Amino acid sequence: MSKNDVTTGESEISNLDSQEFLSFVLGDEHYALDIMAVKEIRGYEAVTKIANAPPFIKGVINLRGEIVPIVDLRIKFDVGEVTYNEFTIVIMLHVHNRVVGIVVDGVSDVIKLQDDDIRPPPEFGVAFDSRYLLGLVPIDDHMVILVNIERLITSDEFGLLDTQVNSAQE
Amino acid sequence: MSIDMEQFHQVFFDESQEHIQEMEQLLMELDPDNADPEQLNCIFRAAHSIKGGSGIFGFDALTGITHVMENILDGARQQSLKMTIPIVDCLLSTVDILKDTLDSYREKQPVNQEAITDGIKKLENVLEQSGGKKALAIEQDEGFGLFEPVAKEGEDFGFFDTEEEPQVIPGDHLPQSVAKEGEDFGFFAPPEDESANTTNTNLVSGIAKEGEDFGFFEPVNNHSVTNAQVATQDKSKQAVAEAPAKRALKSTPTQSHNESSSIRVDTGKIDSLVNLVGELVITQSMLALIGENRESRDEAKLQSSIAELERHTREIQEAVMSMRMLPVSFVFNRFPRLVRDLSTKLGKKLELVIEGGNTEVDKGLIEKLVDPLTHLVRNSIDHGIEMPNVRIEKGKDATGEVILRAAQKGGSIVISIIDDGAGLNRERILNKAIEKGIDASDAMSDAEVWNLIFAPGFSTAEQITDVSGRGVGMDVVKRNIESIGGRVEIESIAGQGSEFNIRLPLTLAIVDGMCVGVGDQIYVVPLVNIIESIQPQPSQIKSLTKDKLLWVRDKYWPVIPLYDCMAIDNAQLDPADAIVVLIESSKKRFGLMVDRLLGQQQVVIKSLEQNYRRVSGVAGATIMGDGTVALILDVESLASSVDLNKIERLKHE
Numbered sequence: 001m002s003k004n005d006v007t008t009g010e011s012e013i014s015n016l017d018s019q020e021f022l023s024f025v026l027g028d029e030h031y032a033l034d035i036m037a038v039k040e041i042r043g044y045e046a047v048t049k050i051a052n053a054p055p056f057i058k059g060v061i062n063l064r065g066e067i068v069p070i071v072d073l074r075i076k077f078d079v080g081e082v083t084y085n086e087f088t089i090v091i092m093l094h095v096h097n098r099v100v101g102i103v104v105d106g107v108s109d110v111i112k113l114q115d116d117d118i119r120p121p122p123e124f125g126v127a128f129d130s131r132y133l134l135g136l137v138p139i140d141d142h143m144v145i146l147v148n149i150e151r152l153i154t155s156d157e158f159g160l161l162d163t164q165v166n167s168a169q170e
Numbered sequence: 171m172s173i174d175m176e177q178f179h180q181v182f183f184d185e186s187q188e189h190i191q192e193m194e195q196l197l198m199e200l201d202p203d204n205a206d207p208e209q210l211n212c213i214f215r216a217a218h219s220i221k222g223g224s225g226i227f228g229f230d231a232l233t234g235i236t237h238v239m240e241n242i243l244d245g246a247r248q249q250s251l252k253m254t255i256p257i258v259d260c261l262l263s264t265v266d267i268l269k270d271t272l273d274s275y276r277e278k279q280p281v282n283q284e285a286i287t288d289g290i291k292k293l294e295n296v297l298e299q300s301g302g303k304k305a306l307a308i309e310q311d312e313g314f315g316l317f318e319p320v321a322k323e324g325e326d327f328g329f330f331d332t333e334e335e336p337q338v339i340p341g342d343h344l345p346q347s348v349a350k351e352g353e354d355f356g357f358f359a360p361p362e363d364e365s366a367n368t369t370n371t372n373l374v375s376g377i378a379k380e381g382e383d384f385g386f387f388e389p390v391n392n393h394s395v396t397n398a399q400v401a402t403q404d405k406s407k408q409a410v411a412e413a414p415a416k417r418a419l420k421s422t423p424t425q426s427h428n429e430s431s432s433i434r435v436d437t438g439k440i441d442s443l444v445n446l447v448g449e450l451v452i453t454q455s456m457l458a459l460i461g462e463n464r465e466s467r468d469e470a471k472l473q474s475s476i477a478e479l480e481r482h483t484r485e486i487q488e489a490v491m492s493m494r495m496l497p498v499s500f501v502f503n504r505f506p507r508l509v510r511d512l513s514t515k516l517g518k519k520l521e522l523v524i525e526g527g528n529t530e531v532d533k534g535l536i537e538k539l540v541d542p543l544t545h546l547v548r549n550s551i552d553h554g555i556e557m558p559n560v561r562i563e564k565g566k567d568a569t570g571e572v573i574l575r576a577a578q579k580g581g582s583i584v585i586s587i588i589d590d591g592a593g594l595n596r597e598r599i600l601n602k603a604i605e606k607g608i609d610a611s612d613a614m615s616d617a618e619v620w621n622l623i624f625a626p627g628f629s630t631a632e633q634i635t636d637v638s639g640r641g642v643g644m645d646v647v648k649r650n651i652e653s654i655g656g657r658v659e660i661e662s663i664a665g666q667g668s669e670f671n672i673r674l675p676l677t678l679a680i681v682d683g684m685c686v687g688v689g690d691q692i693y694v695v696p697l698v699n700i701i702e703s704i705q706p707q708p709s710q711i712k713s714l715t716k717d718k719l720l721w722v723r724d725k726y727w728p729v730i731p732l733y734d735c736m737a738i739d740n741a742q743l744d745p746a747d748a749i750v751v752l753i754e755s756s757k758k759r760f761g762l763m764v765d766r767l768l769g770q771q772q773v774v775i776k777s778l779e780q781n782y783r784r785v786s787g788v789a790g791a792t793i794m795g796d797g798t799v800a801l802i803l804d805v806e807s808l809a810s811s812v813d814l815n816k817i818e819r820l821k822h823e
Contacts, residue, residue: 047799048691048692048791048798048799048800048801049691049736049737049738050782050785050788050801051735051736051738051785051787051788052693052737052785052786053785059799060778060791060799061798061799062793062797062798062799065445065446065448065449065776065793066776066779066780066781067776067777067778067782067791067793067799068781068782069782078380087306098780098781099781100781153727158366159783160782160783162783167385
């Protein structure tokens, strides 16, 4: 285990600078998130509702003994039709030592991207808060939206953390 | 191979903590005039273990002071030094210094050298005064305590005293290898140098390298494992030493002079076991559901196997739960010292009676009990118990009595602090309350008056002492106890004493609950809060503006519809068709309107906050037999949140 090995390993990564993303579908839009944040992918199951929570927080489920909140991104982003059937997918994310599930219409692919594949989002004219965007990527003939899922999930808007108790109740 | 000694520090701190507690307790029990040699040995061993460990890790401040302490103790057990109360006092104050020093090391804070030098000086004075036995004691100690007692006691180090002993340690070689090192600990400190030593020291150094030695010093019967392995598998000693070093040996501080057969386990491991067992219970009930719906030749067999499985799972669950339980004596054992100190400080004569120390309480509760109990005991002694002359005047025994009692009563644990002092002074509390602008009047019942002392900033002590009386306490006590789901009740009779009762739930992990259904959701109401459940007759339901009231037990109860609090659709809207659960919280009583009762069940409390956030009106969540999640209602916050809602509504109208 010499020092050299380590540095070459690092430089390989930085040369390619590629990251893997999991792409998913909401309505007819394509999104992708850092695959390292993904814990597992499951089917949608019945949730236990939580009082006074915003509508996009569907409730909580039991994930092998842990109580995990489920967020429906379709409601949050107001895209697609909100239906729940056997094809509805929940991506379990592991961010900030928390487990959160997000409901999506489908999971499509794992994509490997390099820095220069990623285009910046337009600075204005879109409602989507650019803080939560890593960038946009053209793949085949559609646009994939790279989401900074960690920032999104822990944001005030989601009210998943305790500090946002008040704002979520309003 | 360099070893990161840091990883062993925690073990050292934990063990030293226990040794210190043990020393303290034994010193308290020690009768100076007629000292039990076994007790002296135990104290000596505890001091010695701390010295050894601190030497290895270079916590020199501890090493220095325990060394002198050891000399005194050694003198005492050799009977060359006569134990007296001042010596015991001096040793006790040394124990305090050790405690502080250990804390400093643990928190990586600078050590209070002054206190240590001071302590050493005092101890040396003791040694000199008690007849110049110093030289003797030190001389014996040069033998590095590790080996010296082998011949003499055979008890100090479990691993020397078994049958294997001759194979491993030809006794007469030992002093030589020690002599080679010349010094007390030089020997343990640079472990790498040790490889050159004789086989004997190899054994020791191998252990020392692993930072393991305190494991062996423990007078617990874990030796049986370690002994055999060290003796027979010299080669594998690293592995052997490593394994127990991580989460090693445990002695119950209260009983380590007896044979104790406990092991130290990370609470994280137990918690994950609790989780797994919870899962097992769920899987089991799923299996039972499937089994019920199956018809086959083997149906009877299947049913009985499932029944068997159910019993086993329940037993496992109970066993795992009991692992979280510790005897309250863990908390109680610190009080003899406190009482002793306070009695000297305040010039009061005191006797502490401890009852029910074996009552078991959840570990999480134990830790949170320490502060409130300390406060209450101090209060009882400082404010409750009178000075000896006053007591005699009143015709009482000059020695005041404080009783610490723990008992299990039904689903809860009651811890009482009872004193036979002056009792609470109703008049003074009332005056003080009025002075502080607290809403109080003469018409209040005694219980209400006593509760006033829980108001923030309240103190009736005429004189503020450094023991208590600053008025920052009782409100904190109350808050602490409520935070662990408990309640404080006070009873007091003027001139005869007062009694503080702390009522606690048995465990934090499980709650006895009533499952109720509203719409398609299931909620769990803690059973302790439920008075009864009734299906109201239409004639019992009255309305006050928009609120519903229920006439039952000669009272009008406010009715809170759960569907309203939890925003549930498809619920019964008419109280006459629903079920009202009468609930008592610490603040108020009300009826909770639900659709149906689903049955009583013990549920494991899971945290909602871990992945989500706190939800008002909800204490936590649990997993039902079919794997779905049900929320556990927090009756207290439900009551107050509803009240707030009403106030809001009134404002709008």
